[in-house]
Amino acid sequence: MRILCPECGEKSSIQKSNRISLGYSDLYCSCRDPECGHSFVMNLSFSHTLSPxxxxxxxxxxxxxxxxxxxxxxxxxxxxxxx
The missing domain is CATH 1.20.5 (Single alpha-helices involved in coiled-coils or other helix-helix interfaces)
Structure with missing residues (x-):
């Protein structure tokens, strides 16, 4: 999975994840660009099933x-x- 920084658009790293439920997690991320240094939380959630x-x-x-x-x-x- 590729996470892009919402501020500068560069690649970001997931530092930690916090599973809230079976279908929802908070992803704690930080931008890999040292000039940006933005840290942020993204949400990952289950959407729907394509094949059971x-x-x-x-x-x-x-x-x-x-x-x-x-x-x-x-x-x-x-x-x-x-x-």
């Missing part, structure tokens, strides 16, 4: 379950059987 994810919610849940310890997996199976 190939991962379904079932697949995502299964991947999360695989990260649990075997005892936690057994406990979850027992709880699910009560539904």
């Amino acid at each position: 994810s190939a991962k379904t919610s079932t697949q995502l849940a299964f991947e999360l379950l695989k990260t649990l310890a075997p005892s936690q997996q057994q406990e979850l199976k027992a709880r699910l059987s009560l539904l």
